Amino acid sequence: MTGHLSRVPLRWVDLDAQGHVNNALVADYLQEARVDWLLSGPNAHLLGTSTMVVSHHIEFLGPVLFSTEPVEVELVVGSVGAARFQLGYSLRQDGVELARAHSTLCLYDYGAGRPRRMTTAERTWFAAQSGHLEPFRSLGRWHVGDQAHEHPFVVRWSDLDPYGHVNNVRVFDFLAEARIRMNPDSDSVTRMDAAAEDDLLWMVARQDVDYLGQINHRLEPYRVRSAVARVGRTSVTIVAQVEDPLDGMTLARARTVLVSGDSAGRPVPLPEAMHAAAAKWPAQVH
Secondary structure, three states, X not given: OOOEEEEEOOXXXXXXXXXXXXXXXXXXXXXHXXXXXXHOOOOXXXXXXXXXXXXXXXXXXXXOOOOOOOEEEEEEEEEEOOOEEEEEEEEEEOOEEEEEEEEEEEEEEOOOOEEOOOOHHHHHHHHHOEOOOOOOOOOOOEEOOOOOEEEEEOOOHHHEOOOOOEOOOHHHHHHHHHHHOOOOOOOOOOHHHHHHHOOOEEEEEXXXXXXXXXXXXXXXXXXXXXXXXXXXXXXXXXXXXXXXXXXXXXXXXXXXXXXEEOXXXXXXXXXXXXXXXXXXXXXXXX
């Protein structure tokens, strides 16, 4: 099925300490493609007024490297319901697919604080493009238990979007900041520091995020609680949730698959520190 093709320019500041585009920026590129697609048709009025992201599922197939040429994102429409719709994406660089993803969005009445049904005209445009999307492999049913790593974070003003709350892609940043601090050996040395000392890389292979509530700007910090779920020979699944410590509400849940690699990006056995983290912060089977 042929979809809407967007060309998304890269920025030098998109690169991370490992020399390639940070995985969180891939979610940003998908958002740019989604905006471009909405603006191309009669449902452009929904942008900035009536859409809410419910979930993201992103599979990372290879690193995106800096280039003066834009990456290409092909977007297709999946299932369309009364109030929500599904999108599929394929991100390519130089003709090579480096990420694929699904997003679920709903129409939302921000004034009333609840989802709203599509009008006939809105649904007709979505449904005319609808097709089948192959489901992603399940990452298992895990949840963060009482033994969890905690990382507080403060929302920046620049994290907000036109709706007045934290943009959905910024949640990937909060999760990453918490994840790199999951080093059981030291409170001051991050997991990335420890990996660099051992000449290792951490590669994100998959990340799913479910959005349960809005994160607003305020001076008081929020927190991410993370725990280690499935542990393999070269990969590990980390589950996390973004919480509001003031009222105990869970605002987002995530599952992230990390692969341990050597300096060339080849998978290698997990370091002992990750096994120690799994013992210290074990996730619970849901």
